[in-house]
Amino acid sequence: MDSYGSSLNRSQSLASGLEKTSPTWNKPSHSRSSSTLSSRHSRQIIKDWEVIDDLHVEMHSGGDNPQDITTPGICEGYLLKRRKWPLKGWHKRYFVLEAGILRYSKNQQDVSRGRVQGSLDVSLAVMSINKKSNRIDLDAGDILYHMKAKSHELFYIWVTKLQAHRLFKKNEAAHVHSGFIQTLSYSAAAGQAQRNGDLGSAGVADSAGVSGALPSANAAVNSKVSAWLQQSHNPDTCVQELNRCHLDLSELNRLIQKLQALEGSQAFTNGELQRIISIQNLSLEKPKKPKSGKMWGHSRTLSRVEALGMLSSSHLSSSSHLGASVPSIPDYVYSQLSPPTVTSPEGKKIQQDICAMSLRVLASLKSVHETLSQERQKLQEVWESNNIHQSNTLAEPAVVRHSSHGPPSVADSAAEYFDASDDILCGSSSEVSEESGLSDGSTTNSEPEEGHVSATRKYRASISRTPNSVVHKSTGRRTTLPAPCPDNSHVGLMAILYNNIGKDLARVSMPAALNEPVNLLQRLCEELEYSELLDTANNTQDPYQRMVYIAAFAISGYSTATFRNRYKPFNPVLGETYECIREDRGFRLISEQVCHHPPISACHADSENFSFWQDQRWKNKFWGKSLEILPTGMVNVTLPRYGDHYEWNKVVTCIHNVLSQQRYLEHYGEVTIRNLKSNNCTCKITFVKSRYWGSDTNKNEVQGTVLDQSGSVIHRFGGLWHEGIFCDTLPTPKCVWKPNPQPKDYLLYYGFSTFAMELNELTPDLKPLLPSTDSRLRPDQRMLEEGKVDEADRKKDEIEEIQRERRKELTKKGEEHVPRFFKKAKDSCGRDVWLTNGTYWKLRENPGFAKTENIVLW
Numbered sequence: 001m002d003s004y005g006s007s008l009n010r011s012q013s014l015a016s017g018l019e020k021t022s023p024t025w026n027k028p029s030h031s032r033s034s035s036t037l038s039s040r041h042s043r044q045i046i047k048d049w050e051v052i053d054d055l056h057v058e059m060h061s062g063g064d065n066p067q068d069i070t071t072p073g074i075c076e077g078y079l080l081k082r083r084k085w086p087l088k089g090w091h092k093r094y095f096v097l098e099a100g101i102l103r104y105s106k107n108q109q110d111v112s113r114g115r116v117q118g119s120l121d122v123s124l125a126v127m128s129i130n131k132k133s134n135r136i137d138l139d140a141g142d143i144l145y146h147m148k149a150k151s152h153e154l155f156y157i158w159v160t161k162l163q164a165h166r167l168f169k170k171n172e173a174a175h176v177h178s179g180f181i182q183t184l185s186y187s188a189a190a191g192q193a194q195r196n197g198d199l200g201s202a203g204v205a206d207s208a209g210v211s212g213a214l215p216s217a218n219a220a221v222n223s224k225v226s227a228w229l230q231q232s233h234n235p236d237t238c239v240q241e242l243n244r245c246h247l248d249l250s251e252l253n254r255l256i257q258k259l260q261a262l263e264g265s266q267a268f269t270n271g272e273l274q275r276i277i278s279i280q281n282l283s284l285e286k287p288k289k290p291k292s293g294k295m296w297g298h299s300r301t302l303s304r305v306e307a308l309g310m311l312s313s314s315h316l317s318s319s320s321h322l323g324a325s326v327p328s329i330p331d332y333v334y335s336q337l338s339p340p341t342v343t344s345p346e347g348k349k350i351q352q353d354i355c356a357m358s359l360r361v362l363a364s365l366k367s368v369h370e371t372l373s374q375e376r377q378k379l380q381e382v383w384e385s386n387n388i389h390q391s392n393t394l395a396e397p398a399v400v401r402h403s404s405h406g407p408p409s410v411a412d413s414a415a416e417y418f419d420a421s422d423d424i425l426c427g428s429s430s431e432v433s434e435e436s437g438l439s440d441g442s443t444t445n446s447e448p449e450e451g452h453v454s455a456t457r458k459y460r461a462s463i464s465r466t467p468n469s470v471v472h473k474s475t476g477r478r479t480t481l482p483a484p485c486p487d488n489s490h491v492g493l494m495a496i497l498y499n500n501i502g503k504d505l506a507r508v509s510m511p512a513a514l515n516e517p518v519n520l521l522q523r524l525c526e527e528l529e530y531s532e533l534l535d536t537a538n539n540t541q542d543p544y545q546r547m548v549y550i551a552a553f554a555i556s557g558y559s560t561a562t563f564r565n566r567y568k569p570f571n572p573v574l575g576e577t578y579e580c581i582r583e584d585r586g587f588r589l590i591s592e593q594v595c596h597h598p599p600i601s602a603c604h605a606d607s608e609n610f611s612f613w614q615d616q617r618w619k620n621k622f623w624g625k626s627l628e629i630l631p632t633g634m635v636n637v638t639l640p641r642y643g644d645h646y647e648w649n650k651v652v653t654c655i656h657n658v659l660s661q662q663r664y665l666e667h668y669g670e671v672t673i674r675n676l677k678s679n680n681c682t683c684k685i686t687f688v689k690s691r692y693w694g695s696d697t698n699k700n701e702v703q704g705t706v707l708d709q710s711g712s713v714i715h716r717f718g719g720l721w722h723e724g725i726f727c728d729t730l731p732t733p734k735c736v737w738k739p740n741p742q743p744k745d746y747l748l749y750y751g752f753s754t755f756a757m758e759l760n761e762l763t764p765d766l767k768p769l770l771p772s773t774d775s776r777l778r779p780d781q782r783m784l785e786e787g788k789v790d791e792a793d794r795k796k797d798e799i800e801e802i803q804r805e806r807r808k809e810l811t812k813k814g815e816e817h818v819p820r821f822f823k824k825a826k827d828s829c830g831r832d833v834w835l836t837n838g839t840y841w842k843l844r845e846n847p848g849f850a851k852t853e854n855i856v857l858w
């Protein structure tokens with residue numbers, strides 16, 4: 001160790017000198033065979049990689065005092081860290097290894113400012129090293145660090161230090177564990193004592209809590225946990241369930257191999273095809289002219305012919321010439337995608353077994369997932385109630401660690417308003433992962449402010465303590481749909497999707513059973529569900545506070561996504577219109593399908609307090625399992641009282657697992673809200689990409705700041721787009737928006753909110769006032785709403801056929817469709833926009849649509 005010590009420079013110091021627990025340098029024992037994917041690709045590399053032995057936890061004698069474990073010295077300095085997927089290369093990062101936790105920041109200054117980019121509990125990670133290339137990999141499952149030291153000496157120092165800290169942390173964990181068990185027995189006794197009226201001994205339990213384990217754990221919490229642990233048999237059930245799954249999976253594997261041997265193997269399995277597409281990032285864009293070697297993001301956009309040519313080539317290599325040589329491409333793909341044609345009775349039997357077993361595995365995994373989520377929830381509740389208790393009993397507010405000048409930072413101001421203390425929240429490495437940021441390097445980074453994880457936790461806690469807004473009093477509108485939604489789990493999406501390569505998913509014609517009884521014009525109106533935020537904005541004098549409400553409104557439009565991933569809205573036909581008058585909310589909206597290629601839906605809403613308009617169009621990016629929707633139009637809001645004109649972009653919406661029933665939606669990216677009338681206030685909102693699969697805790701995070709002209713932060717806010725937004729910098733910190741509770745039985749009704757249920761309601765007094773092009777009069781959508789799925793399906797085909805005919809006729813005449821209520825214009829940046837031409841409401845009143853000529857759409 002000493003010899004290494006002398007080679008340290010300032011940036012690579014062992015802060016506390018030579019540690020007392022001399023780390024045992026475990027000779028790497030076996031070749032790396034598992035762990036990180038990234039290192040598996042070459043045999044040479046596998047050979048040079050070594051997995052460091054698992055450490056044996058040494059229980060110190062008299063080890064019930066954690067202070068007996070000597071904390072190894074801090075190790076800090078620069079290392080190279082591999083960049084986040086999908087970016088390539090390495091960047092220099094400053095790492096600090098302290099008390100078993102490895103943290104990293106951009107540079108040393110950031111460390112001193114407490115700006116941590118990621119952290120990991122080194123004892124939980126598999127550590128692999130490569131002496132030849134000075135590489136150290138830490139793989140904690142969810143979090144994966146690839147690091148490289150600049151010199152061999154530094155490499156050895158880090159490895160040695162990491163070893164010491166791993167050992168320390170494991171020992172500490174063992175102590176915490178025994179302390180915890182001890183506390184549980186204490187608190188069980190205390191519980192007993194309490195029941196016996198012996199309050200004195202309950203107090204003992206409190207002070208005898210696991211100092212250092214659960215921070216100042218109190219009796220109430222401990223007895224709650226112990227009671228829950230005692231009555232909870234779930235973990236055992238989980239283990240059993242998982243064991244069963246394991247067996248089933250081996251059996252499944254055997255059956256699949258048997259089936260393959262029996263039926264002969266196929267060129268590609270569906271899984272392989274998905275993977276290939278994913279690798280190639282096959283874009284579902286319209287085919288480009290043959291020179292389509294255009295770069296989109298970091299990957300190549302393939303035209304349909306190229307892409308499919310690619311698929312038919314087993315080498316995924318030069319593709320440009322292949323288009324012509326593949327005769328019937330859709331048929332080819334279809335044949336690859338349809339389920340393997342099993343002919344023999346034996347094969348059929350195996351196939352049935354495979355299905356049955358897969359379902360069993362699925363059911364098991366679901367139940368395990370559910371159990372674990374419940375346990376986690378319980379733990380979190382206990383944890384939170386403990387924190388609440390703590391801060392309520394503390395005389396001093398939580399310590400503000402980094403005092404700052406100027407506007408308050410999240411960390412500072414949060415400490416004043418939130419219950420949870422920072423230390424507890426930052427402690428868990430599993431919450432701070434590196435995989436946030438867009439999957440696509442071409443789009444803006446969605447990595448938010450450092451420390452966002454704990455900030456969001458706090459925001460979340462505050463939001464959950466805010467009562468739901470009072471449910472609007474009866475509007476006289478319907479509160480449910482006439483019929484529940486059809487089960488569409490049987491519809492084979494795979495074939496539909498692959499048969500429509502080159503088209504927008506949202507615009508692809510699908511069986512009516514996949515549709516929801518609202519269309520994309522109505523969904524534009526749905527973004528006004530929380531229009532009261534715009535009313536508030538128009539009545540807020542302070543421009544920065546006003547911006548907070550505009551931001552909350554921009555976020556609120558995304559909240560429906562939580563419940564709306566099983567059905568797809570109807571595609572409006574060209575010329576279709578939709579009006580929505582909401583006296584109760586004080587606005588009226590008109591929307592129209594203004595363009596077919598590319599499909600564009602435009603809308604405009606007016607109220608005493610605001611105007612709102614946008615034209616919606618988007619591109620798709622298909623990654624094999626998920627589909628990214630990249631909207632291109634801007635959203636506009638004007639507030640009459642202050643003459644503001646706000647404009648903002650939309651973020652990416654990703655449909656994860658688009659082909660399966662595990663589908664869910666995620667939004668990520670950055671929104672910038674500008675006031676075109678004055679540049680003294682802008683707002684940036686980050687929709688954070690969730691950092692890893694399967695965890696609910698980091699899903700749907702949003703963080704935002706309101707900036708003044710000089711770029712100083714005036715307000716900060718954050719939360720989750722499905723739970724609400726809290727702003728702690730307002731004169732009275734508060735939850736600025738919280739979604740309305742879902743109506744009863746919403747799952748039976750397409751996951752619709754009450755507002756969504758009202759969108760397609762057609763009342764007798766309204767009917768004669770609507771133009772015949774109004775979506776409410778569209779028969780197939782109405783049939784679906786009434787539960788007549790087959791009829792809706794037939795009608796939908798008819799309507800689509802009428803549209804095609806109309807288009808053909810127009811082309812024959814050399815004419816172009818002219819939208820009736822919107823006109824094309826250019827915005828201040830020269831972008832095409834669709835603005836209202838102001839005729840709709842006038843015509844409606846005089847002479848009334850019944851007396852005007854309306855195009856026939858159905």
Ligand SMILES: CC(C)CCC[C@@H](C)[C@H]1CC[C@H]2[C@@H]3CC=C4C[C@@H](O)CC[C@]4(C)[C@H]3CC[C@]12C
Pocket residue numbers: 493505506514523561564565566567568569618629631650651653655665
């Ligand atoms: C294959 C089918 C059944 C899967 C379901 C697809 C659904 C979830 C898709 C189809 C069209 C999609 C919508 C298309 C456009 C937008 C505008 C964007 O700014 C927010 C997301 C939003 C509103 C999408 C949400 C998800 C969506 C509704």
